[in-house]
Amino acid sequence: MNEYHRPELLAIDPVGCGCTECITGEYVPLDEASFDQIDLMLAGVLADNTGATKEQLAAALVKLATPQELAERYLTVLGR
Numbered sequence: 001m002n003e004y005h006r007p008e009l010l011a012i013d014p015v016g017c018g019c020t021e022c023i024t025g026e027y028v029p030l031d032e033a034s035f036d037q038i039d040l041m042l043a044g045v046l047a048d049n050t051g052a053t054k055e056q057l058a059a060a061l062v063k064l065a066t067p068q069e070l071a072e073r074y075l076t077v078l079g080r
């Protein structure tokens, strides 16, 4: 049985951040975040410490997600 438990992710930090929380896993830098993690941040579940503009967030999502995934999220938001 693995005794190590990764701390629960609380926030997304700016690109390239190397603070203590990013090292211990409580936060993750934007450039290392997954599509699902950014999605949770945009939904307000994770705190947004990124300081990123809308354009920078869009670029991060486009880099991580397939067009199919982006289309499905878009339709979900629109309730279809």
Ligand SMILES: [Zn+2]
Pocket (backbone or CB within 6 Å): 013, 014, 017, 018, 019, 020, 021, 022, 027, 028, 029
């Ligand atoms: Zn950090």
